[in-house]
Amino acid sequence: MKLVTDLPAETTPVSPATTSPDEVAGGTALEPLQSGELTPAERAVRRRNRQWFLVLAIPAVVLGVAALIASIIADQSVSSVSPIRIPAGYKAVSDGVFAYAVPSSWSTNDLYTDDVGDLDTSGSSGWIAEHVDARATPPVEGETPPKAFQAFGMGTPAAFQIGAAQSAGVEGAAVAFRYTITRPGGFRATAIDAWQSSSGAEIWLLVDASKDTTAQILGTFKA
Numbered sequence: 001m002k003l004v005t006d007l008p009a010e011t012t013p014v015s016p017a018t019t020s021p022d023e024v025a026g027g028t029a030l031e032p033l034q035s036g037e038l039t040p041a042e043r044a045v046r047r048r049n050r051q052w053f054l055v056l057a058i059p060a061v062v063l064g065v066a067a068l069i070a071s072i073i074a075d076q077s078v079s080s081v082s083p084i085r086i087p088a089g090y091k092a093v094s095d096g097v098f099a100y101a102v103p104s105s106w107s108t109n110d111l112y113t114d115d116v117g118d119l120d121t122s123g124s125s126g127w128i129a130e131h132v133d134a135r136a137t138p139p140v141e142g143e144t145p146p147k148a149f150q151a152f153g154m155g156t157p158a159a160f161q162i163g164a165a166q167s168a169g170v171e172g173a174a175v176a177f178r179y180t181i182t183r184p185g186g187f188r189a190t191a192i193d194a195w196q197s198s199s200g201a202e203i204w205l206l207v208d209a210s211k212d213t214t215a216q217i218l219g220t221f222k223a
Contacts, residue, residue: 126209
């Protein structure tokens with residue numbers, strides 16, 4: 001066995017600074033990397049960076065949406081939003097951001113009302129329910145209604161079908177669409193998806209009433 005001192009004088013150790021992992025692997029020279037190609041080590045670093053980005057970004061998005069919702073709820077206590085008009089035999093309902101008129105005999109239904117954006121007002125002649133949320137961009141045609149729609153007016157949550165979108169003019173809303181919601185068995189109701197640009201508030205409204213009552217309610221709807 002030769003000692004290090006027995007190596008030929010002309011033999012020079014390979015300098016780490018001039019040899020990359022891509023040039024030498026197990027003593028065998030590799031093909032040079034193509035332009036723009038990443039090494040395995042660089043790809044691993046990129047994956048870790050993306051993972052850290054998601055870890056940091058997702059909570060930030062959640063907190064941002066929560067802050068918007070909290071702001072909307074806080075505004076409800078000071079806002080004086082009123083319906084466009086209040087027909088005879090009707091009364092005003094306002095969540096602080098949106099407002100409309102309902103038959104005077106209707107009242108808040110605590111079964112479908114909570115403190116996170118759901119409000120249900122009902123009576124013997126029908127009901128109207130809403131879900132308010134916050135978003136930074138306006139809705140587009142064909143978006144999925146909130147899960148609360150499966151429960152409104154139902155003893156047990158049930159699936160529903162949503163019809164084609166139609167443009168709906170809602171005073172004070174930057175964007176608004178109208179839909180028909182149906183369920184097997186003959187259930188048929190009218191839904192409105194409206195968004196207010198100034199607050200970022202979005203409301204999904206669901207009305208189950210006669211054609212005339214529905215028209216009266218939606219004719220008073222204001223953002």
